[in-house]
Amino acid sequence: MGMISGVATHLDLRPDQVQAALDYAASYPDEIEEALVENSQGAQRLKHLFLTWGMTVLAKRISLPLCLRQPRRNRRDLAPTA
Secondary structure, X not given: OOHHHHHHHHHOOOHHHHHHHHHHHHHOHHHHHHHHHHHXXXXXXXXXXXXXXXXXXXXXXXXOOHHHOOOOOOHHHHOOOO
């Protein structure tokens, strides 16, 4: 099995679809690089959101001791101080 056929099988695509993607990437490398950078930034943002909010939700679900949870913000926390 050739490389393209192997990739197609792994991705559940036809070999001509994989070849078309490779041809497109070769013709538009700057566009592909830009998309990769955008995807990476999105992944980093998602990771940050999970670490910020996901751990708070997880702590509540598994009943971590209060000292291990992130502090809860309320309106008093957001009020300007004089």
